[in-house]
Amino acid sequence: MPSAWRAALPMYVAPPEVLAASQEWLRQSLALLGLTADQHSPEGDLARFWRDPDLLLGQTCGYPLMTQLRGQVRIIGRPLYRLPDSRAGFHRSLLIARRDDPRASLEAFRGSVLVSNAEDSNTGMNLLRHRLAPLQERGRFFASVMISGAHRQSLREVVAGRADISAVDSVTWNYLTRFSPRETAELKVVGQTVASPTLPLISSLAVGQSLAGELLGALNASLGESAGLRDVLAIDGVIASDETDYQCLLDYQQQAADAGYPLLR
Numbered sequence: 001m002p003s004a005w006r007a008a009l010p011m012y013v014a015p016p017e018v019l020a021a022s023q024e025w026l027r028q029s030l031a032l033l034g035l036t037a038d039q040h041s042p043e044g045d046l047a048r049f050w051r052d053p054d055l056l057l058g059q060t061c062g063y064p065l066m067t068q069l070r071g072q073v074r075i076i077g078r079p080l081y082r083l084p085d086s087r088a089g090f091h092r093s094l095l096i097a098r099r100d101d102p103r104a105s106l107e108a109f110r111g112s113v114l115v116s117n118a119e120d121s122n123t124g125m126n127l128l129r130h131r132l133a134p135l136q137e138r139g140r141f142f143a144s145v146m147i148s149g150a151h152r153q154s155l156r157e158v159v160a161g162r163a164d165i166s167a168v169d170s171v172t173w174n175y176l177t178r179f180s181p182r183e184t185a186e187l188k189v190v191g192q193t194v195a196s197p198t199l200p201l202i203s204s205l206a207v208g209q210s211l212a213g214e215l216l217g218a219l220n221a222s223l224g225e226s227a228g229l230r231d232v233l234a235i236d237g238v239i240a241s242d243e244t245d246y247q248c249l250l251d252y253q254q255q256a257a258d259a260g261y262p263l264l265r
Contacts, residue, residue, distance in 0.1 A: 004037075004054060005035065005038070006038045006049075006055050006058075007026055007037035007055070007057040008058055009023075009025070009041075009057075009201075010041045010042055011061065012175065014175070014180070015180040021229050021233050023039065025219070025222055025223070025226075025229050025233065026057065028225070029215070030218070032218040032222060033218050035056065050202065051073070052204060055073075055204040056203055056207060057076065058201070059200065059201050060073070061120070061123075062196060062197055062199060062246045063120055063122035063125070063249050064120050065246055066249050067250075068120070073203065073204065073205065074204065074207055074209075075200050075202055075242055076201040077201050077216050077241050078198045078200050078239060079233075079238050080236045080238065080239060081171060082234045082235070083170065083171060083234050084170075084174060085173070085174065086170045086171050086198065089197060090197060090198060091123070091169060091170045091195065091199075092127065092170050092192050092193050092194065093123040093131075093167040093169065093170065093193040094173050094192050095128070095166075096154075096155060096165065096168050096173070096187050096188070096189060096190070097109070097164060097165045097187065098164075098187060098188070099185075099188045100186075106165075109164060110135070110141055110142075112142060112164035112165055113144050113162070114128075114142045114144070114145045114146065114163060114165055114167075115145075115147075115154045115157040116145060116148070116154065116166065116264065117147070117151045117154050118149065123196075124167050124168070124169070126253060127194060128193060129261060130253075130255060131191075132261060133261040139261055139262075139263070141265070146162070151166075151169055151173075152172070155184070194252070196249055196252070197245050200246070201219070203215065216240060220237050220238055223235060223238075224237075
């Protein structure tokens with residue numbers, strides 16, 4: 001067992017209320033188990049963070065989990081959000097455009113400019129690719145695709161007019177509408193994708209099954225003891241999960257490829 005664990009929840013770090021609540025949830029959960037860990041969030045290199053052999057508790061995106069990390073990390077569980085578009089352990093992508101854009105459906109954005117947060121994002125790429133597969137023509141739907149690096153930045157690109165539309169994680173969108181409404185005031189939802197499991201909480205394989213179960217219990221216990229955390233994070237609990245829960249993401253990938261749309265473009 002490592003002498004110095006590492007733990008961070010780096011996937012939802014804005015607005016500040018959400019970041020503070022996530023950090024407190026992690027702190028309280030580890031305290032319940034009498035564990036200590038370096039809780040500094042990774043700066044940029046998420047792939048390295050996810051593979052850290054000293055990772056006690058972290059969070060990743062479901063698509064990299066299945067395409068890059070299979071068999072390399074232990075899945076602790078996934079959150080049960082209580083948000084309009086994220087419930088019962090599932091979330092989805094919301095398709096976001098400028099509020100003053102007259103187009104009101106995804107189909108109307110054919111030939112437009114898309115901004116995606118990352119090429120390996122489930123909500124920013126994979127679910128959108130699946131949604132567009134029946135609509136594409138000769139493997140293309142957009143005039144061009146930009147990569148922003150983060151959902152929040154994607155929204156800024158749309159507001160600024162540098163892109164026309166983006167697919168954004170429904171949890172991110174609802175956190176922003178609740179706590180930073182100025183960032184969403186000039187935007188609207190023009191569609192949505194199919195649902196997929198929420199972002200998995202993971203650990204290094206060095207974390208045994210027994211400790212993984214204790215972590216799951218502590219995460220739920222700390223939420224149960226703090227109505228404030230449950231309210232800010234809109235999480236009622238965490239349910240045990242494994243790779244089979246995320247197989248649907250690879251199914252969506254294959255369905256898009258079978259339809260002649262293997263790449264988001």
